[in-house]
Structures are given as structure tokens and as C-alpha cells.
Amino acid sequence: MGPDTPVVEVATSEPIEAAQPRPRRSRQVLVQWGACRVTVGSNAPVRIQSMTNTDTADAVATAIQVKELALAGSELVRITVNTPEAAREVPYIREQLDRMGIGVPLIGDFHYNGHRLLTEFPDCAQALSKYRINPGNVGKGDKRDVQFGQMIEAAVRWNKPVRIGVNWGSLDQELLASLMDTNSRRAQPWDTRQVMYEALVASAIDSARLAESMGMRGEQIILSCKVSSAQDLISVYRELARRCDYALHLGLTEAGMGTRGTVASTAALAILLQEGIGDTIRVSLTPQPGEARTQEVVVACEILQALGLRAFVPSVTACPGCGRTTSDTFQTLAQKIDDFLRTQMLVWRGKYPGVEALKVAVMGCIVNGPGESRHADIGISLPGSGEMPAAPVFIDGQKVMTLRGENIAAEFQAIVLNYIERRFGAVTRETAH
Numbered sequence: 001m002g003p004d005t006p007v008v009e010v011a012t013s014e015p016i017e018a019a020q021p022r023p024r025r026s027r028q029v030l031v032q033w034g035a036c037r038v039t040v041g042s043n044a045p046v047r048i049q050s051m052t053n054t055d056t057a058d059a060v061a062t063a064i065q066v067k068e069l070a071l072a073g074s075e076l077v078r079i080t081v082n083t084p085e086a087a088r089e090v091p092y093i094r095e096q097l098d099r100m101g102i103g104v105p106l107i108g109d110f111h112y113n114g115h116r117l118l119t120e121f122p123d124c125a126q127a128l129s130k131y132r133i134n135p136g137n138v139g140k141g142d143k144r145d146v147q148f149g150q151m152i153e154a155a156v157r158w159n160k161p162v163r164i165g166v167n168w169g170s171l172d173q174e175l176l177a178s179l180m181d182t183n184s185r186r187a188q189p190w191d192t193r194q195v196m197y198e199a200l201v202a203s204a205i206d207s208a209r210l211a212e213s214m215g216m217r218g219e220q221i222i223l224s225c226k227v228s229s230a231q232d233l234i235s236v237y238r239e240l241a242r243r244c245d246y247a248l249h250l251g252l253t254e255a256g257m258g259t260r261g262t263v264a265s266t267a268a269l270a271i272l273l274q275e276g277i278g279d280t281i282r283v284s285l286t287p288q289p290g291e292a293r294t295q296e297v298v299v300a301c302e303i304l305q306a307l308g309l310r311a312f313v314p315s316v317t318a319c320p321g322c323g324r325t326t327s328d329t330f331q332t333l334a335q336k337i338d339d340f341l342r343t344q345m346l347v348w349r350g351k352y353p354g355v356e357a358l359k360v361a362v363m364g365c366i367v368n369g370p371g372e373s374r375h376a377d378i379g380i381s382l383p384g385s386g387e388m389p390a391a392p393v394f395i396d397g398q399k400v401m402t403l404r405g406e407n408i409a410a411e412f413q414a415i416v417l418n419y420i421e422r423r424f425g426a427v428t429r430e431t432a433h
């Protein structure tokens, strides 16, 4: 060992610390429709939001899509309210959802004419559970504060919380110009991007303070500052969280399509959520042709579940497969089990409390199969190339049987179902007595 050889610590007396998200420190906001009460912030679970892409004036199509998003797991659904025709339909959308037994709170997304729509359509103002206000799009010059004030007045009158949502693409230009001006007088001017960050954060917080001065409580205000790049989002939200304790809505805007959008949102949101920043999230994906709008909800649920913040659907651990995998049997089985668990969750949610935390493993060969299967609640290790055509099944860490033959998939599915009934059905039976 020479003098420059780095010293590597091979053992320590202290246990390795388990990573876990830092607690959130925000105030709590209640978003409510009838008996459906969704708390956002403080110790409430990180909430999932989504947004429809139907024409709100088409009440039937919008109600159907809201229902789909809610059933996929969205706890709050935002709809565009952009015209008098849309505002007129909002109470009917609400009525249809109530009739279908969907209590999910609706959020109205307002830009430019929100002050008029909320004043002229009181039934719309009442049927919504929260208003989204973009301070960059409420009006220019003298009209800005007046029109913002009219929206806040409606929120106070109907006792509705608001989200003050600033967006990189519609930033208050007067505020930005004034900050640029101040910046040019600095001995060492900031980078343009840093001025933009400041404008986003200042616009959100100043608007929230203005809303409070007009009669809103801090517990009725959620803030967001949406940008479209992960690093910008992280910079802006860290500062936002440092400067205020309002509940924060988190999301990358215009994240894009498919894999790129999913990865960009996941990368940005995961870092912030781990730091305890973000009380409600939305994954803004552009649906690919033919893709369901609910995909954004699926991705949001997966992000929270992967971080261990929430559990929505039993998880299936499957190995990636490699040269040891004999066929696509294990991929097919993993897919089948995953589909089965997801589709059944609608029924199971009420029937088997706690089932969403179940862990299933489907592995391709003996290398990691038995080990990974033992770590799951229930696991199967399929035979790899050159192995005996037998698939050991593990339950709660113990090998309980071996499956052989053509019907492994169906038999394993039955074993999973039996396990769920035995373990989670017991909870229902106990509480029923």
C-alpha cells in the first residue's frame, strides 16, 4: 500500500442508515365535496391529482373521464373552465358524478376570465371544490389585482381553497421586467435563469400573501411553480419550501410523451419528495395516440409507491431475464399476475384492507429466484435453461410447494388469490364482528 492509496473503510460499528423521505412541514388544506374529504399537506399522504382533456362544455364526456381518472386513483381532478358554456356545465358534471357515486373533488382551472366566470356562474363556483388561479393570467396593469381579488372573493364567499399556480410559460411579465430591472443595477447581476426562478417564487408567495390580506386563511392556499425541466423544478421548489409553509402542488409541466415524460417527471419529483417537498403531485404526460388519459395517474401512483410513500396496488417484483431464461414464460407470468392484481384492486380495495402492500415476486431462474421470492410475501422461481422443469413457490419466506407442467400460471394465480383471501380477508371478518 503506497502513501496515496485511498483508505477504504470495510466495516463500521454503526448500522447503515435506512434512507427515508424527510417529513413535510406544510400547513394542511382540506379539499372537500360532501363526505369526500381530501386533506393536502402536513401529515396527510401525498395526494394524486390529474386533469381532464375533454371539452368541459361536453358534460357527459367530461364526467366519464373524471370517473375514469378517479377510479384509477386520482384523489382530485382538475377541469378546464374557460368559457361561459363550460362554466354552465360544471354543476351538471358534478351532478352526474354524484349520481355515479364518484365523490372526487373537482378543481376549476381558470385563466384570463376566471373572475367573470366565478362571479356570473355561482352554481359553477359552488360545484367546484377548489379554484386554480394563475397570477400571470388574471389581468394586466391595474386590472391585475382587481381581477385576482374577484376570484379570491368568490373563494372566500363559497369557502373554497385555491391553488395559486404560477407557470414558467405564463409568468407575470410586469414582475419579471421589474426584477430584471433591479438585477441590471446589481454590482454583480444574477444569471437570467436565476432572475426567472426569483420571479416564479416571488409571484407565487406575493399572490398568496395578497389572498390572505383579502380574507383567505393560509390553510386554504396551495402553491405551485411549474417549469418544464427537472433541474429548474428542483431549484424553484427548494426555494419555495424554504420561504413558506403553504402546502405545495408539485409537477413538471409539459413533461412530454411516453418514456421521456415519465422519466423526466419521476426524476424531478422523486428528488423533491425525498426531501419532504410536495404535498400533492400531478404527472403532466402528453398521451400517445390511443393511450388512456389515466396513464398519468398510474405513473403518479407508481412514483409514490416506489418511494415507499404510499401503496396503491400490490407490487410485482420480476427479474429482467437474461441468457439463463429459457423462454418468455416468466415474462408472461409476471405480466399476467400484474394485470390480475391491478384489475382486481377495484374490488379488493374495500374487500381486503391492506392488500395494496402485498409483494409478489416472479423470477426467471435459480440464481436470484429463490432469494428474491423469499423476500416477497409470495414468490415463484421459474426454471432457467438447463434447470429441472419445476417452479418452487415461497410463501412468507418458506418454500411451500413446487409447480410443474403447463398450468403454472393459472395455479400460481390461484395460490396468490388464496393467500390474499386468507391474510387480508381475515381483517374484514375481524372488523365485521
Ligand code: SF4
Binding pocket: 319, 320, 321, 322, 323, 324, 325, 363, 364, 365, 366, 367, 368, 369, 384
Ligand atoms: S434471476 Fe436468473 S433469469 Fe432472472 S435475470 Fe437473474 S440470472 Fe437472469
